[in-house]
Amino acid sequence: MSFMHLSFYSTFALSSLGLAFHRTHLISALLCLESMMLSMYIALSIWPIENQAPSFTLMPMLMLTFSACEAGAGLAMLVASTRTHGSDHLHNLNLLQC
Amino acid sequence: METTLLLNTSLLLTLAIILTPTLLLPVSKTSSNSPTTITRTVKTAFLISLVPMTLFMLSGTESITSYWEWKFTTNFKIPLSFKMDQYSMMFFPIALFVTWSILQFATWYMASEPHITKFFFYLLTFLIAMLILTIANNMFLLFIGWEGVGMMSFLLIGWWQGRAEANTAALQAVLYNRIGDIGLILSMAWLASTMNTWEMQQAPLPTQTPTLPLLGLILAATGKSAQFGLHPWLPAAMEGPTPVSALLHSSTMVVAGIFLLIRTHPLLANNPTALTLCLCLGALSTLFAATCALTQNDIKKIIAFSTSSQLGLMMVTIGLNLPQLAFLHISTHAFFKAMLFLCSGTIIHSLNGEQDIRKMGGLQKMLPTTTSCLTIGNLALMGTPFLAGFYSKDLIIESLNTSYLNTWALLLTLLATSFTATYSLRMTLLVQTGFPRTPTNPPTNENNPMITNPITRLALGSILAGLLITSYITPTKTPPMTMPTTTKTAAVIATALGIALAMELSTMTHTLTYPKQNPHLNFSSSLGYFNPLMHRPNTTNLLNSGQKIASHLIDLSWYKKMGPEGLTDLQLMAIKTSTTLHTGLIKTYLGSFALSILLILSTQT
Numbered sequence: 001m002s003f004m005h006l007s008f009y010s011t012f013a014l015s016s017l018g019l020a021f022h023r024t025h026l027i028s029a030l031l032c033l034e035s036m037m038l039s040m041y042i043a044l045s046i047w048p049i050e051n052q053a054p055s056f057t058l059m060p061m062l063m064l065t066f067s068a069c070e071a072g073a074g075l076a077m078l079v080a081s082t083r084t085h086g087s088d089h090l091h092n093l094n095l096l097q098c
Numbered sequence: 099m100e101t102t103l104l105l106n107t108s109l110l111l112t113l114a115i116i117l118t119p120t121l122l123l124p125v126s127k128t129s130s131n132s133p134t135t136i137t138r139t140v141k142t143a144f145l146i147s148l149v150p151m152t153l154f155m156l157s158g159t160e161s162i163t164s165y166w167e168w169k170f171t172t173n174f175k176i177p178l179s180f181k182m183d184q185y186s187m188m189f190f191p192i193a194l195f196v197t198w199s200i201l202q203f204a205t206w207y208m209a210s211e212p213h214i215t216k217f218f219f220y221l222l223t224f225l226i227a228m229l230i231l232t233i234a235n236n237m238f239l240l241f242i243g244w245e246g247v248g249m250m251s252f253l254l255i256g257w258w259q260g261r262a263e264a265n266t267a268a269l270q271a272v273l274y275n276r277i278g279d280i281g282l283i284l285s286m287a288w289l290a291s292t293m294n295t296w297e298m299q300q301a302p303l304p305t306q307t308p309t310l311p312l313l314g315l316i317l318a319a320t321g322k323s324a325q326f327g328l329h330p331w332l333p334a335a336m337e338g339p340t341p342v343s344a345l346l347h348s349s350t351m352v353v354a355g356i357f358l359l360i361r362t363h364p365l366l367a368n369n370p371t372a373l374t375l376c377l378c379l380g381a382l383s384t385l386f387a388a389t390c391a392l393t394q395n396d397i398k399k400i401i402a403f404s405t406s407s408q409l410g411l412m413m414v415t416i417g418l419n420l421p422q423l424a425f426l427h428i429s430t431h432a433f434f435k436a437m438l439f440l441c442s443g444t445i446i447h448s449l450n451g452e453q454d455i456r457k458m459g460g461l462q463k464m465l466p467t468t469t470s471c472l473t474i475g476n477l478a479l480m481g482t483p484f485l486a487g488f489y490s491k492d493l494i495i496e497s498l499n500t501s502y503l504n505t506w507a508l509l510l511t512l513l514a515t516s517f518t519a520t521y522s523l524r525m526t527l528l529v530q531t532g533f534p535r536t537p538t539n540p541p542t543n544e545n546n547p548m549i550t551n552p553i554t555r556l557a558l559g560s561i562l563a564g565l566l567i568t569s570y571i572t573p574t575k576t577p578p579m580t581m582p583t584t585t586k587t588a589a590v591i592a593t594a595l596g597i598a599l600a601m602e603l604s605t606m607t608h609t610l611t612y613p614k615q616n617p618h619l620n621f622s623s624s625l626g627y628f629n630p631l632m633h634r635p636n637t638t639n640l641l642n643s644g645q646k647i648a649s650h651l652i653d654l655s656w657y658k659k660m661g662p663e664g665l666t667d668l669q670l671m672a673i674k675t676s677t678t679l680h681t682g683l684i685k686t687y688l689g690s691f692a693l694s695i696l697l698i699l700s701t702q703t
Contacts, residue, residue, distance in 0.1 A: 020692035022685065090685060 004046060011039035026081065026088040030074045037067040101159050108149040109182055109233075112190060115143040116226055119219070136218045137201040140225070144194035154187045155570040162235055162299075174294060181235035181298075184571060185360060185425055189232045192429050195559065196349050196436045197225050199552035203440050204341035206548035207447060217257065221345060224250035228350045232357065237286045237296040240358065244282065244322070247351045248275045254346060255338040267334035274331040278321015278355070284314035302364035312372035315362055316379070323355030323409045326383040330629050332406050333390075336398040340443030343398060348405050348439055349432035356412045356428060360421040373417050374504065380413025381507035381514075386626060388517035392524070393623040396453050397442045400525050404479060405435055407514055414511055415494050418501055422574050427490035430564045434478040434486060437556035441472040444549055445529065448542040455525060460534035464542045467550050469530045471557040476522040478560045480593050481515070489564030491515075493577060495589040500578040512592050519596030520603075527604050 018032035041060050048056040082088050119136050153159055164179035180186075201221065208214050224247060231243025248271075256268030286296065288311040293301055319325065324332040335347050346352070359366065359376070366372050384407045391403035408431050415424040446453055448465060462469045474485070481491040495515065498508050544550060584591075621627065658664075679686055 016695075017692055020685070020688035090683065 004043075004050075008039055008043040008046075012036055012043075015039060022090070024089055026078055026090055029090075030071070030078065033074065034067075034071060037063070037071075041067075101153060101157055102161050105150045105153050105159050105161055105182060106163055108146055108153075109180070109187070109190070112143045112147040112150075112194075113229065113233075115139060115146060116222070116229065119222055120226070123219070133201070133205045133214055133218045136222055137198065137205060140194060140198045140201055140222075144191060144198050147190040147194055150182065150187050151191045154182075154184060158572075160184065160187075164235070174290065176236060176238045176296060178239065179235040179297070180233045182233065184422075185357070186233045188425070188429060188567070188571070189357075190229065192432055192563075193225070193228060193232070193350055196432050196556070197221070197345060199556050200341050200345050200436060200440065202548060203344075203443065203552045204339075206546055207341055207443055208339060217254075217339075220250055220254050220257075221341070224254065224346065224351070228354070231354055235297060235299075237289060237298070240361070241282065241286065244279070244318075244354060244358075247346070247354055248272065248279075248322075251275070251335070251346050251351055254342040255335050257338055257342065261337065263334075264337040267331070267337040270334050271331040274324075274328045275321050277328055278318045281314035281317025281321070282358070285311035285318070288314065298361055301362070303368075305368075307365045307369050307372075309369060309371050312366055312369055313375075315359060315365070316372065316375060319355030319359050319413070320379065321355065322358075323352050323413070324383075324406050325355075325379050325410060325413055326386050327379075329383065329387070329406060330625070330632075333399050333402045333625065336396070336402050340398070340439055340446065343402070344436045344439035344443070347402065348435035352405060352409055353412070353428045353432075356409065356416065356424055359413075359416045360425055363416070363419070363421040366416070367419055373419055375417070376413050377417025377504060377507045380410045380415075380417055381504075381510040382410070383407070383413060384410030384514040385510040385517070386410075388514040388521065389622050390625045391521040392517060393619055394521075395456055397445065397455050397458075397525065397529065398439070398453060400455070400521060401435070401438050401442060404438075404518065404521070407518060408435070408479075410514070411491070411494060411511065414498070414507065417507070418494075418497055418503065420494075420497060420575060422571075423490065423493055423497065426564075426567060426571075427494065429567055430478075430486040430490045430560075433556055433559040433563050434475040437471055437553060437560055438475040438479070440553050440556065441468050441475065444468045444544060444553070445472075448544065449536055449540045452536065452540075455528040457535050458529045459532045459536070460530070461542075462530040464534075464540075465544050468544055468553060471553045472530065473526060474557050474560055476526055480519045480522055480596075481589055482593075483590065484565070486560045486562070486564035489568045492589045495592075496578055496581065496586065499585045499588055500581050512588065515589060515592040516596030516599070519593040520600040523597055523600035524604070527600070 015032045015036040019029050019036065022029045022032065041063060044060040044063055047059075048054055078088055116139065119139055160181075160183040162179060162181050164177040167175050167177040169175050201218065204218070204221070205214075208217055211217060227243045227246025227250060229243075231240055231247065234240040234243060252268045252272045255271055256264050258264050288308075289296055289301060295301070321328045332347060332352065336343055338346075366376070387403045387406035387410060391400050391407065394400045394403060408427070412424045412427050412431075415421075415427060444465065445458065445461060445468060448461075448468075449458065452458065478485040478487040481487045483492075495511070498511060624630075679690075
């Protein structure tokens with residue numbers, strides 16, 4: 001595939017692996033989410049340029065809006081977990097009794 | 099006609115007289131059931147029982163009477179029937195005579211016993227059971243008598259209940275007798291199912307009897323008469339008081355097994371396998387017991403082994419298909435064996451409870467009457483010509499020598515005969531002769547007529563009984579008349595060799611010291627290692643296999659492991675490995691999510 005495709009796929013894949021295998025802090029998961037969002041934004045922005053179709057130019061703006069909401073929600077959860085559990089260590093986020 | 103009436107009446111009167119003290123028991127004041135009363139009852143019964151015996155001797159009358167029939171099922175009826183043939187009519191006076199003497203002796207021997215009336219009661223109940231066994235015409239009554247004597251034996255051996263060895267010995271007696279009872283019940287079941295009767299006259303078949311019921315009968319005789327294999331209870335039964343040993347374990351109870359075989363001999367007569375088995379078993383028992391008696395040091399155990407040896411000899415006679423001769427030996431043996439036991443009882447009491455012959459000696463001067471009768475008894479046991487034992491024992495050995503039989507059985511029996519002489523002479527030498535090895539002032543006293551009368555009466559019987567019985571009873575089978583001189587004197591020669599051996603050995607013990615332990619001495623004095631080899635391993639194996647099969651195999655293994663618990667174990671392995679995945683952390687889920695995406699991508703492109 002072309003260089004662009006490779007870079008976008010690899011960025012997205014690396015970010016999702018980073019999301020899946022985060023170790024201690026919740027904030028690193030959120031950062032990886034942001035990088036996933038970033039790679040998707042750049043890919044969506046390059047798309048109308050490559051295909052010479054200006055009507056798809058709105059899509060990255062929509063995506064950005066929703067990712068901002070999602071980032072805000074993630075940060076709110078981070079703050080909430082810090083308030084209740086004292087830190088954002090991931091082994092606190094466990095509903096199991098045992 | 100009057101003969102049979104007199105016969106039946108007198109025999110029934112005997113039985114009724116014997117039963118009287120038991121019927122008076124609910125109404126007893128102390129005077130009506132004392133030991134002297136019971137002794138007098140038995141003496142009266144003996145005198146009355148002489149009447150049917152005399153009738154039989156003079157006219158050969160036999161009779162079978164039957165009262166009241168128990169209608170068990172429609173075609174299997176069990177009558178209460180008494181058989182008065184030569185065996186029962188000869189046995190009654192002999193048993194009653196011996197019992198009378200023993201009871202008279204026991205009034206002196208057990209004089210310091212607080213429950214002496216109960217003791218006499220037990221002896222009387224035993225006698226009743228034995229007489230029922232003798233006079234029974236069907237296996238049902240015989241079984242009643244059989245169980246009765248077994249039970250009374252248990253009660254009497256464990257008379258001194260505080261003594262642990264007495265309880266063990268009583269239990270041993272009951273267990274070994276029970277194993278024999280299995281055989282008896284087996285043959286009774288066979289009789290009931292095949293012959294549809296328990297009457298002994300209806301039993302014989304024209305063809306050869308199948309071996310299975312005969313094996314049952316032989317097993318019953320092995321248990322009751324202490325043949326080899328089921329023999330340890332008899333020496334252990336010496337834990338009981340001496341009158342018990344004299345009555346039960348010398349004259350009457352132990353011959354019940356042989357008596358059973360005598361009664362059922364028409365069944366045995368045409369089955370050579372069973373006869374050979376009796377022969378070899380009897381020969382083995384007689385030799386084994388005689389070997390064990392050689393090194394015993396307890397006077398009662400020597401006499402017990404001597405009884406065991408003579409029982410083996412009776413079994414050998416049954417194996418030769420000569421039941422009448424076996425019965426003759428039973429009769430003569432009763433006299434001298436009971437007398438030997440009574441003499442040993444006197445010696446034990448006179449030495450204040452000493453039973454070890456190594457601590458006796460020189461009693462010939464201290465207890466002249468007793469030791470003279472001891473000598474007479476030993477001579478009769480050895481088969482000295484023309485005493486009581488000679489008539490039966492010599493005939494048996496002659497018949498052995500002139501029959502077509504197993505040579506090994508013959509050799510064993512001859513060897514046992516010489517051993518009999520050896521241990522009897524050893525006992526005599528150690529007890530009666532030499533210097534006294536007792537403590538210095540034993541309470542020897544035989545001036546009481548309660549002691550001397552029974553013993554001298556039995557001594558008279560030991561001398562005369564053989565002659566009297568053989569003179570008046572016609573043999574049913576022709577005894578062997580001609581044989582070479584060596585064969586004729588074989589028994590006497592064997593006995594003489596045994597005596598010579600004993601004399602040599604006794605001089606050796608005075609002059610030389612023999613080595614402390616040798617295997618033969620160990621074998622003989624530990625009764626052939628039979629007791630430790632059989633008692634522990636048999637019970638351990640039986641209980642172990644029971645535990646393995648019932649508990650381990652069925653309960654634990656099949657109901658649990660193959661069922662619910664095995665399933666649990668299988669599931670547990672899978673559960674343990676997957677528990678680590680179910681921690682509830684997001685990371686695991688996301689990790690598995692990523693892994694599966696990677697897998698799909700790698701397989702797609």
